[in-house]
Amino acid sequence: MDGRPRVPEQRRPGSATGAEPAALRFGVLGPVRAWRGEEALNTGSPQQRALLAALLLREGRTATAAELIDALWGPEPPSQALAAVRTYASRLRKVLGSGVLVTESGGYAVRGLGERALDLVRAQDLGTEAEKARGTGDLARARALLNEALDLWDGEPLAGVPGPYAETQRVRLEEWRLGLLETRLDLDLEQGCHAEAVSELTALTAAHPLRERLRELLMLALYRSGRQAEALAVYADTRRLLAEELGVDPRPGLRELQQRILRADPALAEPSAPVAEPPAPPVRPAQLPASVPDFTGRAAFVDELSAVLASATETEGSVMAVSAMAGIGGVGKTTLAVHVAHRARSSFPDGQLYVDLQGAGHRPAEPETVLGSFLRALGTADSAIPDSLEERAALYRSVLDGRRVLVLLDNAKDAAQVRPLLPGTEGCAALVTSRTRMVGLAGAHLVDLDVMSPDEALALFTRIVGAERVTPEREAALDVVAACGFLPLAIRIAASRLAARRTWTVSVLAAKLADERRRLDELQAGDLAVKATFELGYGQLDPAQARAFRLLGLADGPDISLPAASAVLDLPPEDTEDLLESLVDTSLLESAAPGRYRFHDLVRLYARACAERDEQPASGRGAAMSRLLDFYLATAAQVYAMERPGDRVVDHLRPTEYPGLRFQDRHQARDWLYAEAVSLLACVRQFAGADTLPRAIDLLWTAVDLTESGANSREYDAAALALRDAARASGDGTAQVRASVVLANAHQLSGRFAEADESAQESLRLGASCSDPLARCWAANIRGAMAFYRRRYDDAEKHLKQALADFRDCADRAGEASVLCNLSRIHVVTGRPQSAVELAQQGVDMYEALGHAVKSANGRYALGMALTQNGRHLEAAERLQEALEVFRESRQRLWEGMTLFRLAELDLTAERPAQASANAEAALTVLRGIGGEWRRGNVLTVLGRALDGIGQSGRARVCWQEALSIHESLGSPEADSVRSLLEGTTVA
DSSP, rough: OOOOOOTOOOOOTTOOOOOOBBBBEEESSBBBBETTTTTEOOOSSSHHHHHHHHHHHTTTTOOOOHHOOOOOHSSSSSSTHHHHHHHHHHHHHHHHTTTTTTETTTEEEEBBOOOTHHHHHHHHHHHHHHHHHHHOHHHHHHHHHHHHHHHTTSSSSTTTTSSHHHHHHHHHHHHHHHHHHHHHHHHHHTTTOOOHHHHHHHHHHHHHTTOOHHHHHHHHHHHHTTOOOHHHHHHHHHHHHHHHHHHHHOOOOHHHHHHHHHHTTGSSSSOOOOOOOOSSSSSOOOOOOOOOOOOOHHHHHHHHHHHHHHHHHHTTTTEEEEEEEEOOSSSHHHHHHHHHHHGGGOTTTTTTTEEEEOOSSOOOOOOHHHHHHHHTTOOGGGOOOOHHHHHHHHHHHHHTOOOOOEEOOOOOOOOHHGGGSSSSTTTTTEEESSSSSSSSTTOOOEOOOOOOOOHHHHHHHHHOOOOHGGGGHHHHHHHHHHTTTTHHHHHHHHHHHHHHHOOHHHHHHHHHHHHHHHHHHSSOOOOOHHHHHHHHTTTTOOOHHHHHHHTTTOOOSSOOEHHHHHHHHHHHHHHHHHHHHHHHHHHSEEEEEETEOOOOOHHHHHHHHHHHOOSSTTTHHHHHHHHHHHHHHHHHHHHHHSSTTTTTGGGOOOSSSSSSOOOOOOHHHHHHEEEEEEEHHHHHHHHOSSTTHHHHHHHHHHTHHHTSSSSHHHHHHHHHHHHHHHHHHTTOOHHHHHHHHHHHHHHHTTTTTHHHHHHHHHHHHHHSSSHHHHHHHHHHHHHHHHHHTTOOOOHHHHHHHHHHHHHHTTTOOHHHHHHHHHHHHHHHHHHHHHHHHHHHHHHHHHHHHTOOHHHHHHHHHHHHHHHHTTOHHHHHHHHHHOOOOOOOOTHHHHHHHHHHHHHHHHHHOOOOOOOOHHHHHHHHHHHOOOOOTTHHHHHHHHHHHHHHTTTOHHHHHHHHHHHHHHHHHHHHHHHHHHHHHHHHOEEE
């Protein structure tokens, strides 16, 4: 038995007649309905639909009149039951057409239907296919098939159909649906989608509180999401409920799961990763840099590394192979790794990935950024790439599952940077190069790469220069490679110079390197050895190339775009691109992506040294960086203006001399901001000097979306703090006023309300002697918001009214709208619901008049809360849903999460605890790592109330205990209300 709801006499429609399928479709997994093509047919009265359902569920077998009467009325049918059955059959025959409902042996049957004309049959077939797919290990297909089957349900099966037969079948169909749903949820957990399953399982256990399998799945999903206490609370809730309702204990499987959770059974750990649908057609990246044609030596290392890579594909059931090479800069780690990777390409037919992790610099590549690049290279759409490191790493492993891909991670900082970038499945392999030994990389095959032997170094030199020139001067050649410290990169550059100069002899080059002052400077051990080789390359550049090389090296950030480079060099984009591509050809610059360029971290240091030494007059360096700052500020101001039309901030920025980019629409502008985020924030911190500090502060202000989105909150906060400190040190009061406002805003968005209020106070105090009206407006607005969060409502209203007057004096309608929305929230909590609605509506109207899409959503957010307080729940839900859509489209994850939280509060007010639980769970997921602990504590409080409302008091208590811990550590007044909730519950 497979558990599918088939009646004993079941056969496929039309199996007896072989008739051509009619264009008829029927539905029983919801209301009983019929269609001819896309036309809905009238199936008549409830009793007539009951007759049709009874015949459809027999799927072609004849039902006698007595059986149909019993199905429709049970043991006490009306006196005219037989006549009624005949009448219903006659009417259905007219609706369905001839040859469909047939009379046979005193009974009736539905015949001549097309294959899968009945939704139940389609669901059964999909369930069978899902079982087969699961049996073959194709979990993603099995899950998709089950979802397709479940989508066929349209509410209650046989909805509105009377009679004992319909009631029996309704129970069986619903039981089958729950079984399919449990199987699909089981597949979710098998594929690592535990966090996503928690919300759905919470709602299902509330709807079916005595169904232990759902409780078991919920416990497992919570445990794998790192919520062990809640998982144990589910068991406690279940045990209490079963005892109260049925007088029984949980079944053995549930008790065993509780014990395994208590002892943290490793077998319960999450699967390797969610398995994503493979892209079609599959993308096969081939990102390996070119292997040098004159690769020399390293034979033992080549054989050793090749054997490790082969073990990933040749040994059945083997784990992923990882080799990590360590050594000083210039020792040839990358050259060796690329050579070995090319040799192994045939063993990895699904592609090769490559990245320079910039580990030797002071700003190594972020793993989440690298994962985004890898996922795009593997065919993942930008819209499908999640934001957090953990989610990106899980998706990356899922995409690689079943593929044979080689990943080359070059120039890593440490094991922590590398771990999220490892594929994690058999058939794949990773090569890692680093200056540090990867002792913390579990299971890795470690290789320490030293300098070349004298014979290998001489062989490399000879292959580049040519034996006809080296053999006669072998001793001189040995002197050259010794002066190079036997470093492969230094040898290669020295040999290339000699090869390009036919009039030179080996002795000439040896004599140049024999100068100890030069050699100690150029070829000493450690990092300076690499610097020496760069000097040789730099000396081959023409004046325009050399200027570009040294000026571009001045800019911080992992890479630089072509427009930004054009600003640094003060050249048209076409000329800039020609110069940069020529530097790429010399290997002194790398092409990170179309239109983006980057230095190796040590090359950048060398380029800066060249700029200090060679850029004359010295003011040229400052002018180049000033143009870059102008470019970023002017472009960011354009983004700010398009995202916030009517906002007066852009009218109060420092003037710029170098122009920025222009965008066709706000979507293109926003894309630029996020693409440039890391480089832009690096630029902000770089320009915290006296002359550039005011513009750096303005740049950070105009890039506020980077923290409101949550995408770059930590980097933004660090930049804001650095600017405030620099402003204090400079003694520039005006700069300090504005820097303090920017920092206050960053603090409030990160949930650090005391710090935000302190910075806003500092800005207002200093602003008394500095003329910066806009900073004064925003500082007062922030102080009002901070007083509100800390429940000092009289102070909050005083500050906000001052901000409102100041914004009006500045004719800043957008700022005025912001204050009105903040005042609305004060009116909500102080018992003025009608005026709260009016204030928020004024704010929304102002924003809409300005064409301010994102901030209009903030207005709707405030309006939704006011309408909730007013008891206008339907309107409140509509406003909050409108805000949610805008925040999602605009990548404002902080406000997306907070809007989900407000929807959860609304659901509780409207007595919809199951929906409140779903929205609160979603809010927790979105706000992970952003918004601060205070906001997280509030969401946990609401989630606990929702869980308590659906009978899961144990989980509710766990949520409240965590919320209380958060609020007590912050000294938040919310701690008292959470403590009251806990005191009102008892331990299960």
